[in-house]
Amino acid sequence: MLSEKINLQEKYSKFSKHWSPRIIAEMNDYQFKLAKIQGEFVWHDHKDTDETFIVIQGEMTIKFRDSQIKLSEGEMYVVPKGVEHKPCADNECKILVVEPRGVVNTGDAGGELTINEDMWI
């Protein structure tokens, strides 16, 4: 039995909370997650994995300790493992994140933005 196709905008319509990634698909042991982001996230890194950001709508900035990268719709970036980063967005931005199953959004940084549960939509 094959699964249904996934429409990103239809999935985005199902949630509104910022910094709260929702899983939409799995490929082997990797997950595709949608997020709506606005404001500043926390500094963190992922010790064991790269992490991919694709901007679906809007603009975001990924801050690094000594530089930053601004991403617009149709642009992507792979943050290398172990590199501290801080995602930010002045206005709401819709992103697609690709990373291995089990990655915690705040790395080891913890805090109130930490999501420890798999939330599928």
Next chain:
Amino acid sequence: MLSEKINLQEKYSKFSKHWSPRIIAEMNDYQFKLAKIQGEFVWHDHKDTDETFIVIQGEMTIKFRDSQIKLSEGEMYVVPKGVEHKPCADNECKILVVEPRGVVNTGDAGGELTINEDMWI
């Protein structure tokens, strides 16, 4: 040294050949590949891995032996490992494919559309 951001349309402007995926990024041992497709590909499967298709522009159909799925811009599908499929597009369609490094586009089917080299853009 961090890499540059990746703009999908700018990368698409660098090639025109159909069914000739170009690597734009790696995340751990996975690759992001852009392809322009038109017409019918060959029936094939990937024995050891799922394969993700994301439509960036246009429309494509993924045919399965007993069904088919039509994908439009902003839609995605993960073809499970071992499932025979045949990507098709009536008109040129731009897609983003995500799969492990080393996956051959035609699986074991072979033929003139087989790409055995890594082509980065």
